[in-house]
Amino acid sequence: MKAASSLVITLGSALSLPMLSLPALAQQPPDATVARVQADAIVLRGSQFGDAARVDLYISVPYQLLQFNAYNGKMLAEYSVSITVRDSTGKRIIDTTSKRSILEESYSVSRGTTGKSDNSVRRFALRSGRYTVETVVADAFGRKDHASSIDVRVPEYFGASLELSSPMYVSQIEQRGGRYAITPFVGDVAWSNEMQLFVFLETYTSGQPRSVRHLWKLTRSDGRVAASGQGDVVNCERIATQSFFPLRIDGRLLPGTYTLRITAHPVNSSGQADTTLTDATTSRAYVVPRTFAGDVLADLKKAAKQLIYVADQGQIDAILAAPSEGEALTQFEEFWKGLDPSPGTIRNEAFDEYYSRIDEANKRFKSYNEGWLTDMGRVFIVYGEPLTTERFMSPNGISRIVRWIYPNNIMFTFEDTSGFGDYRLRSGLPGNAKYRYKR
Numbered sequence: 170m171k172a173a174s175s176l177v178i179t180l181g182s183a184l185s186l187p188m189l190s191l192p193a194l195a196q197q198p199p200d201a202t203v204a205r206v207q208a209d210a211i212v213l214r215g216s217q218f219g220d221a222a223r224v225d226l227y228i229s230v231p232y233q234l235l236q237f238n239a240y241n242g243k244m245l246a247e248y249s250v251s252i253t254v255r256d257s258t259g260k261r262i263i264d265t266t267s268k269r270s271i272l273e274e275s276y277s278v279s280r281g282t283t284g285k286s287d288n289s290v291r292r293f294a295l296r297s298g299r300y301t302v303e304t305v306v307a308d309a310f311g312r313k314d315h316a317s318s319i320d321v322r323v324p325e326y327f328g329a330s331l332e333l334s335s336p337m338y339v340s341q342i343e344q345r346g347g348r349y350a351i352t353p354f355v356g357d358v359a360w361s362n363e364m365q366l367f368v369f370l371e372t373y374t375s376g377q378p379r380s381v382r383h384l385w386k387l388t389r390s391d392g393r394v395a396a397s398g399q400g401d402v403v404n405c406e407r408i409a410t411q412s413f414f415p416l417r418i419d420g421r422l423l424p425g426t427y428t429l430r431i432t433a434h435p436v437n438s439s440g441q442a443d444t445t446l447t448d449a450t451t452s453r454a455y456v457v458p459r460t461f462a463g464d465v466l467a468d469l470k471k472a473a474k475q476l477i478y479v480a481d482q483g484q485i486d487a488i489l490a491a492p493s494e495g496e497a498l499t500q501f502e503e504f505w506k507g508l509d510p511s512p513g514t515i516r517n518e519a520f521d522e523y524y525s526r527i528d529e530a531n532k533r534f535k536s537y538n539e540g541w542l543t544d545m546g547r548v549f550i551v552y553g554e555p556l557t558t559e560r561f562m563s564p565n566g567i568s569r570i571v572r573w574i575y576p577n578n579i580m581f582t583f584e585d586t587s588g589f590g591d592y593r594l595r596s597g598l599p600g601n602a603k604y605r606y607k608r
Contacts (some may be wrong), residue, residue: 249309340367368429369413524574
C-alpha cells in the first residue's frame with residue numbers, strides 16, 4: 170500500500186503528471202450529508218498524442234464516503250474506481266477500472282472529521298469534441314457506490330500561434346529549489362470563502378518566443394464582475410510554458426455559479442498587458458455552494474444580534490460598531506473561534522449547533538416575533554431540546570401551560586393566555602444562563 174505523495178512539476182517544461190496519489194487534503198467540508206465524489210478534467214495540448222489532446226482526470230473521494238476497518242493498528246479502506254468516457258453521441262469510447270487502498274493512522278481522521286480525501290489522477294488521449302466522463306466509486310467494505318458525472322470539452326489545438334490549456338485550481342504550491350510541489354484542488358466547488366486558491370495553466374506557442382500576461386475575471390451569471398486580477402509576465406520561450414497566479418478574491422461571494430475567464434495578452438515594453446489584443450482565452454466554472462454558515466453570514470448584523478444568548482452585550486456592540494463589514498466579520502469569526510471545541514478541525518460544532526437551534530426556534534416558536542426572540546426560543550437555544558414536555562390547562566381553564574423539564578431538575582413553565590400560541594415564561598432564566606456547547 171502506497172502513501173499519498175506530492176505532485177512535483179518543473180516550470181518551463183511540458184507538464185508531466187505521474188500516476189500516483191495526490192496529497193489527501195481537505196477538498197470538501199466534513200459533512201457526510203454533502204460530501205460527494207469530485208471529478209475534474211484538465212485538458213492540455215499533448216504533442217505525444219499526435220492530433221489528440223491530453224486529458225488528466227482527477228478524482229477526489231472524501232473519507233466520509235468510505236468505511237474504514239481496523240487493520241494492524243491502523244484504519245484501512247479499499248475501493249474501486251470505474252471510469253467511462255462517452256462521446257457526444259453517447260458512444261462509450263473508454264471504460265476502465267482500478268483499485269485503491271488507504272491506510273490511515275488516525276481513527277478520527279478516517280471518520281472524515283478533517284474533510285480529508287483520497288485523490289488520484291488518470292490520463293487519456295481525446296480528440297477535439299465534447300465528452301461525458303462518468304465515475305463510479307465502489308466502497309469494498311461499506312458496499313456502497315458513489316457516482317459522479319462531468320462534461321468535458323476538448324478544443325482543437327494546433328490552430329493558432331498561441332493557445333492555453335484549461336485552467337486547474339491549485340490549493341497549495343511549495344517551491345523546492347527550481348521545482349514546485351503542487352496540490353490540485355479537484356472540482357469547481359469552493360466550499361469555503363477562506364480558501365486561497367491558485368490557478369495553474371500552460372501556454373503554448375509556435376514560432377518566435379513571446380511574452381504575455383494573463384488577466385482574469387470572475388463573473389456572475391448576470392455578467393457582473395465579482396473579482397478580477399492578473400498574473401505575472403510569462404516569458405514563453407518553449408512550446409509549452411507553465412505558470413500560476415493567485416486567485417485573490419476580496420470579501421465573500423454570494424452562493425451561485427460563476428465563470429472564471431482567463432485571457433492572454435501581449436505585453437508592452439513596460440510589461441503592461443495590451444488589452445486591445447487578446448491572443449488566447451480559456452475558462453471554467455467557479456461554484457460557491459449554499460452552506461449553513463453562508464446563510465447565517467448573509468445578514469451579518471442580524472447574526473451578530475443573535476449572539477445575545479451566547480455573548481456579552483459588549484462583544485455584540487463591538488461587532489455592530491466595527492468600522493467596516495470586513496472588520497465586523499473578522500470580529501464575528503474570532504468570537505466563534507474562541508468557542509470552537511475542536512480547533513484542529515474544519516468544522517466548528519458550537520457555531521453549527523447554536524445557529525441550527527436559532528433556525529429551529531424560528532420554525533417552531535414564531536408568534537408575534539421571530540422564534541429566536543420568543544421566550545420558548547430563548548430557552549431552546551440556551552438549553553436545547555427538553556427531556557420531557559408536559560402540556561395541560563390552567564386551573565381556571567383559560568390558559569394553556571407547557572412545562573419543559575431538563576436534567577438536574579431544571580424546569581421552565583410557559584403560559585399562553587391569548588390562545589394564539591404566544592407562550593410566555595412564568596419565571597426568568599438564571600442570570601448566567603448562556604449557551605454552552607456540550608460534547
